[in-house]
Structure formats: C-alpha cells, structure tokens
Amino acid sequence: MEQRLANSLIMTVNEKKFIENALVSDIRVDGRRPFDYRNLTIRFGSEDGSSEVQLGKTQVLAFVTGQLVQPYRDRPNEGTFAIYTEFSPMADPSFEPGRPGDSAIELGRIVDRGLRESRAVDTESLCVIAGKLVWSIRIDLHIIDNGGNLVDAANIAALAALSTFRRPECTIGGEDGQELTVHPPDVREPLPLIMHHFPVAVTFGFIGKENIVVIDPTHYEEEVMGGSLTATLNTNGDVCAIQKAGGDGVLQSVIMQCLRIASVKAGDITSKIKSAVESYNTQRALRKIKRHNPSSAVSNAAKHNEESTQVNTETKSIQQSSDTNTSASTHDVTNIGSPEQQSKTLKDAVKPKHKKRKKSTSNANAS
Amino acid sequence: MEYVSPEGLRLDGRRPMEMRQLRAELGAVSRADGSAVFEMGNTKVIAAVYGPREVQNRSQQINDKALIRCEYTMANFSTGDRMRKPKGDRRSTEISLVIRQTMEACIMTHLMPRSQIDIFVQVLQADGGTRSACINAATLALADAGIPMCDLVTSCSAGYLNSTPLLDLNYVEDSARGPDVTVGILPKLDKVTLLQMDAKLPMDIFENVMQLATEGCKAVANYIREVLLENTKQLENRRGV
Amino acid sequence: MEAKPSNLVDQLVVPGDVILDLSNMANQTLKLSGGLRQDGDSICVMKAGKLRFMKPNKYWVESSQKRYVPSAGDNVLGVVVDTKPENFLVDIKGPALAFLPVLSFEGGTRRNIPKFEVGTLLYVSVVSANPGMNPELSCMDVNGKAAEYGVLKEEGYMFESSTGLARSLLSSPPHPVLEGLGKKLSFEIAVGINGRFWVNALQSSTVILVGNAIQKSESLSLVQQKIYLEKLLKSIQL
C-alpha cells in the first residue's frame, strides 16, 4: 500500500483545479498556450540508426537494427518490421519493472500502427531472396525520462532513427543464384531504408468538464485529463492512424479540428526531423572522408587485407544455413573501429557466434 | 480485388452503407451479475460482468471510485486458422485496455467507491468488427448487471475500399489492408469516446468514413435500447406486484 | 579554552573531507548535524554541500537536493495521500510518509475530525523525525493554536523545487527574484522547506509567471538573477 502511494504521482487538489482554471484563460502551467508544442530536440548517436529525442522533459531513445531472417509465409517478399518498447522504472517510478505494462503496449501499438499500416517504410525493398531471406527491421524504443506525451516523442525518435539507419548491401551470386554476400560497409556503402512518407503522431489531451483541448500534454496534464487523442498524419494531409481509446467523449467537430491542427504540427515536426537528418548526413559524410585518411589506415593495412580476403571466402550457400539463424548486427557493421572488432562483426553478419567454429570446419571439409 | 461490384453490391451482398444483421441476447451467463451475447452477422461475442464487488487485490483499491478491469480473449476456434494463441499478446492487451477505458468513460464509478467491476469479453466467432461487437456486448452486460452508467456506448466500424466508404466491414474486407475506422459513441450525448483508425486516408474522406461509422453506431444504439427496454418490461411484468 | 571553528566553515565540502581532528583538540563538546559523522578521531563529511557552523559548537552540511530529510521544527508543505482512523498519511517528499494525527488541530477532538480528500495541500510543521519511524506532523504551533498551519486554499498552484531553493526563498536577505516580483505583482506564496512552494494570485497568468521565474532563478547566479528579473518585469509591462 505505502509502496504504491510512494510510486504513484499524487496531484494536489490545487494543482488539478489550477490546470483547469488556467486553461479557461488560455494558459498552461509551463507558460504555453493550448496549441503550443514543447521544445523539440533531435540528436543522433555516433552510429547509424540511433536517435535521441527530447520533448520538453520527455526523453526517448530509439535504436534501429536489422537482421536477416526468413519472411512470414503469407508475405514472402516483404521485409519484417517490429517495434519494441522498454519502459524502465528509471523514467518514472510508476512504471513497473518486468513485464511491459498497458501503457507500454499501447504506445508500441500506436507507433507500430502509424508506421506499419500506412506503409511508411518500403518493406518490399528489404527482400533479399523471396521466401528465403529478408531484412527484419527492429526498432527499440527506450523511455529515458517521462515528462508526458511519450507517444509523440517515441514516434519522432522512431522516424529519426529509421531515416538514418543503413543496412549493409547484399548481393546474390553463385551458380544457382542462391549464394549470398553481405558486403561490409567499407567495401560497399550501406544502403538507407526507403521511406515513403513520414507519419507524425500528434497527441491532444481533453481537460476538464468542457473538454478543453491541449496539444502535447505534460505528465501533470496527463494525470488530469479525461481523455486523449493521438492522430498520426503526414505532410500530404493523409491521416495514417488515430487512437482515442475511450475516455471522455468529444464532439466530432472537435476531432476534425484536432486533425487540422495536427496536420500543421506534423508539417513542422517533419521539417525538423528532415533538417536534423540532413545535418547528420553531412556530418557523416565528413567523418567518412576522415576515415579514409591514409595515416590511420596504414597500421591496419596488412590485417585489413587479410580481412577482406576472408570476407570474400566467407560467402556461403543459403541451403547450408537455412537451419541456422542468419543474423547481421548492423550497428556493429557500420562501426568502423578496430580491425579485431571488424573481423568479429563480419563473421557475425553471416552466422551466429556459437556456430562460427563448426561452420568453418564444415566449410573446410566441403572444400 | 473488387470489393464493390459495379452494381454497388459488396462481397456478401450488402450495399455499401448497410449493416449486418444484429442480434443480442441478455443473461447468457447465469453466474454473472450481467451478461450478454452480441452478434453482428457472423461475428459473435459474449460478455460477462461481475460486480461491483469487493476489490480482490487490496492494493489496487481506489478510495473514491470503482476499479474497472477488463479481459478480452479470442477463442482459439474463433478464426479460420485454428492456432493456439498465446494469452495476453499485445493485440489483446491493447483491446482490453481500449474496452476498459471506453467503458470507464460511461460507468459512474464514483457511485461505487472501493469496489471492483470485472468485464470479460470473449470472441466466439470472428468475422471482422470484433472490437465493436465487444464494446456493444459489454454495454449490454453492464446494463444487465444494473450498473449505473451516464450513457450507453455503442460501436461500429467503417472502411474505405474501391473508393467507396463501407459500413461494418467483415473479415474479408477487413483483411484487405485498407483503412479501417472503428468509432464508439455515447449516443445520448452525441460524443465520440472511441476512435481508432489504421492505414492511410485523406482527411476529407476520413471525415466521411467517420460520419458513416457514427451513423452505424446510432443504429446499433437504437437496437440495443430496444433490447434493453424489452428486457426491462419483461422482468417487471413477470415479477408481478 | 575556546577552540577555533574548522577552517572549512562556509566552504564546499565533499564526502570524505575531514573537517576537524579531535586528537589535537582539548576536551570539548561538539554537536554534529546532517551530513557529518565521527570516524575515530576525525569528523568526516558524508554528503556534498556547504559546511555550516553555529556558535558555540554546532556543525552541519547544507546541500540542495530533491528529496527532503525530515527534521523536527521544519515547516513543510504536505500532500494528503490517505486517511487512516488515527492518522492522515501525508507526503512531505521525505523517505517515508509522515503521520498527521487526526487530533492535532486547534481544538481537535474525536467529534470534529476534519475531512481531507486525497490530494489536499497542507501547511504543517514537523513535530518529530526519528530514523526508523514515520515522521509526525502537526497543524498547531507550540501553544496549540492553528497559527498559519492547515489547509491551503483550493486555488493556486504548487510548484516543486529543490530544498536549496526553498531555503533561499525563506532566507534573509530575501530572494532577489521573489522580492523583485513582489514589488510589481500581487500574489501569495507559501514555502515549505521540503522543496515545495505554493503560489496564488488573482490571475492564473501571474501564478504561472511567478512560479516559473522562481524555478528558473535557481540555476542563475546573483547577477544573472538581477538581469533576468529586469527583463521579466519589462516584458510584463509591455
């Protein structure tokens, strides 16, 4: 009992009343107007496919990884796409450790629906060999700090991470056209995902008896509000997903008004994400030039050559590996660090660690 | 694929704005405080309500209102492919949450402090629109249990295929991966409490589809009201003076 | 013989610092308060902050933190979280919930127990705070009068702050931002040493302005605070 009381946010009567009363005079506790969005900062990690989004006090980390897997039987030539959420008690003591709670699942489902059902990512281009191998894209969303409106922040983080993610290029060769080569990033430039459009989630809260609409509620406002509506839209004015899971009823006209506001906000946010991604890409290009700086390469040159030859021999037939779970941890692949690490990742890219030794011996036997 | 024939008929022979046959029956579970079976065409769900009763887990007790819990399950035999589905997957957890929050919006929870109301809904046959059917069944079961509500909640879905807004999608239409809008309304207040939508739809068309779904909700509300009134009259007449 | 106070007084100290060496001190009584401990012959610091000294022999470390360590005699802002037959359970940001006995109100008897709903904001004083026990609160001063204590009006807004900010709001000379705002605007404020303050004014916008200005002032130096205040006051007049 006491434990629960200590973990849950208890709002004072004063705060609850004040939030409502202040809204009547068009102002919110943090000084915003009802339709002002909080400050949005998008940062990227040192690796491709990772982003950190800060929305007011809310912080969300997104990490995109790819893996080669067998496709689903009903969609043999489409890559898969999954979203995982992590709500750690670190972000908010009301999150319980262990099993994901209702809110974690709802958040995952809203982001998932917005991105997947509207086909934001071109999954068909993720197919390597139809029915045999496709790229499986996994987005991990970590909530670092809960300051309210996790959905929007998580959605933006996912979009930003997806637009910087690159997967290693694969080619199919061999006599039967079934031999797969995964090219390391320094041999062939890894490929970005094809994004058709940017579905941006915008959340509204309905507060008080008159259901006053506020955009981007803080966690205090979330505690007070009677219901919320998350609209996912893109810049073309298409509605990609809507979630209003119960709560206070609102008029249809209010919903349409929300959608129109959301469409404007979605435009703003999209341009913010795009400019952030662009600056990241220019930086990345700069880094790459540095990377090819000969002075640093000299010391590793000998080893490096060895590596690349090894890579070429590391081609393998699919039949052989159909039972093994082929995996490529791409965030490692893109990390051009020490050669030791690289050699490991390259092997990882084609087969799991524990099968490594066995496989190489069997290869030797075969040859 | 053609979902609407040139004559303006859907795969199951309905017109675009036509709803499937509704059927509701109260008192399907004798042990429960309230229960109902609700059918929309071939979709069939059963709902049972227990409570208000003593809170089972003391630490969850709320001092100024009732605790509402909801469990949604899909029977293994409800769909065509008979797969053992793991209990508590993400989809059913989400639907449980959605049903709970939707019903919470209309139950007058402050009248039953320190108690708990459990809503169980189970899909017996799934043929599209299970979410809506579950909400309609839950409303009926709650009303049957005599739990005070400020309004009924009724729900209906609508979609958009072959450039035509379609009311009350069935499974084939649902799995066409087209837009699917599920609406839940409070008919007396004429307000929308539940709104879920997938896939992509321009805003003006969305408005039309939502409008269509709302009309569907109103039709469901009329039917539910009739069923409840008939049931109430029957109970009162039988009881005698 | 009067020992010289530690030369670290009013300096920043960190855990592990030794502020006094007892071995070269004559027989003398020392009073140690929060953040200090005796380790053999030396007095060690346990938490980072400023070392304070009060004549004749009291030492403590003052720091700013989010949590509050209850200590008797403090005036705090508490939030009612539950009602029990004998006590109200009140959250005062401490490590444990505090008990407010239902009878510790002016003229409190079994017959006139006040009714507080969950979330009621109270201005209370800490009566006792011992480790291992829930702190006890009271809504009376030493004479059994209500004084200023009790329920705060059900308007206004409660802001969270650090304990350091709360202390500086209560200190004299008064907090420059608070003083400056007070000259131009009319509002009420109640500060709890536990890192909470409540602001009320006729207009919601005033409450929000004052609250956010005070919260922001914490990260500013004295000079910056003055500049910030001037800017803020100008913007209001516009």
Added chain:
Amino acid sequence: MRGMELSLNHTQKLRLQRALESLESLSSGTNSNASVTVADSIPVNQEDGVLKGHGTTDLDGEVVATVCGVIERVNKLVYVRTLRARYKPEVGDIIVGRVLEVAPKRWRLEINFSQDAVLMLSSMNLPDGIQRRRTAVDELNMRSIFEENDVVSAEVRDFMRDGSLQLQARSQKYGKLERGQLLTISPYLVKRRKQHFHHLEKYGIDLILGCNGFIWVGEHVEVKDDMVEDEHTPTKPDAKSNKSQISQSLEEQEQTYTPLETRQYICRIANAIRVLSTLGFSITLDVILEILDLSTKNGIDIHEMLGAEFCVLVAEKEAERRSLSTRKKR
C-alpha cells in the same frame, strides 16, 4: 428467454407463452410507460422542483436514467427502481450472509453487495446472551461462534464513515444457520416486508427471505434461552465428561439429526424457490407455499420440480393467481 435452459416440447412452449402473455397483459395496464433504459430521459415537471433519486442523473437540465428499471415517483422524488442488480442495503434490512473471513474483532460477510459487510464482535450477542464487555478471550474464541463459510443471518446496522457496511446480530433470532440450504436469487425478487423470518410449523421448517437475495431454508430451530440453561449447569468436571462421552455423542446425534421428511420438505421448498426465480416471479411466502401445494397435489417428485412440465405449471398457476387477485380488487 433469460435463464431458461429447459428443453420444452411444443405444447409446453405454447402453454408457457400463453401464461406469460397473460401475466404481461395483467401488469401492462398498471405501468407500461414507466420502464426506462440507460440514458432515457425521464419526463418531469421542472417547475415543481424535482428531487433526483437513485438511478438518475442530470444532463443539461434533463433528468436521465442511469440504469434500466422502472420510474417511481414519491411526491417530488423521482428515482429509477432497478431490477437486476446487486443488493442495495438499507438500514434495518434483514439479510443472510456467508462468512468469508475472521478478522480482528470482526467477521467479513459476503452479502451480494458491492463490498463485503462487516459484523463486529461488539455488535452481536455472544452465545451466553448477556450484554457484556468483549474480552480478549472472546476475541480468541471468535471461530467458535462463526467460522469461514458459515451462513449467518443478521440485520443491516449502518454505514461506517469510510463507506463500509456494518451489520448487527443483537438478538437471539439472528446468528448461525445450520441444517438447511442457502439459495441465492436476484434481490429484486425479494420485497421488503415486516416479516422475513417464517416458521412453517406444518413442515417444521424455518424460511428466511434475506433482503439481499440470499434465502435460507432449514430445519426449524427453537429460539431458546440458551444461557439460562448454561448458567444452571456449570462446566462439568473432566472425569465426568469423559464418562458421559458416549452418551453425549448420542445426544449430539439426536440433536443434529434431521428427519427425512423434514429434509424432503427443505428440498421441496428450495426447488419451489428455484423455479420461481428462474421464471422471474417475485418470491413471497404465500407464493412459495402455493407452489409447494401444487407440487404435492400433482404428486410431483422433488427432482421433477426443476423440469419443464412443472415450470409451465407454475407459470400457469401464477397467471391464474394474479388474474384472480386483480379481479378481486375490481
């Protein structure tokens, strides 16, 4: 039809339908428009000033029902009488409950309310019958009075400050119920009367119609002043009790022995109540006795009482009875 899991043949179906129809026609004249469902607006004369009672709420100046039921008006008060719902306690109601938990100084009882009811040790007469201070020993011996799953009759005392319900059993007629059956039916079928305890002398049976829909049918127990006897016979010495153990157990056997005939009557009455409750007829002593007569007159076995034929018979009988009573009134 609700609650009917019987398989009726064609004629039975028709007969039942006819009986129910005649019931409908009998009561439809009285209050046909009074039934409402959730969110139906209730017509009121706003100028007179209206007091909104249970099951109603205000929506933009309109009085709206929040439950399904029948509108009732008492002077200015307007409320909706619910039909199927959990029990709504009123102070003074006689109820039957089942002990869930023995807690410090109190028992928790399941009474079909939204919360468990509380029976304090201090609000009941101890077996020795005298009002006295409850000691720690009494507290330790609480299980000897009521244990978990005991069936108890009591009276609703009041609501406590925190909203929980308090019971009392400060009379010899309340207390533990033994040797009988507990039936649970919907509370709306039990009407509040002066008498809820019935002693059917003819059958040697006690019938308690609890307002909460819990009904007790059991062997008649003489309310006797236990304590008087107890005081006269102080606790026997151990040696003596050892000797008399055999005789005592015989004595006990005799005490707990219920004649077969009584048991049959208990079942017969219980089944009569079951039939009435499946048909949704209100349950009063007169009706129960009538059904009992009906079953014996027609020579229907106890187990056949829950069958389709008897169910139809009961419905016809009830229709006949009600039409007679309305005719009498006219």
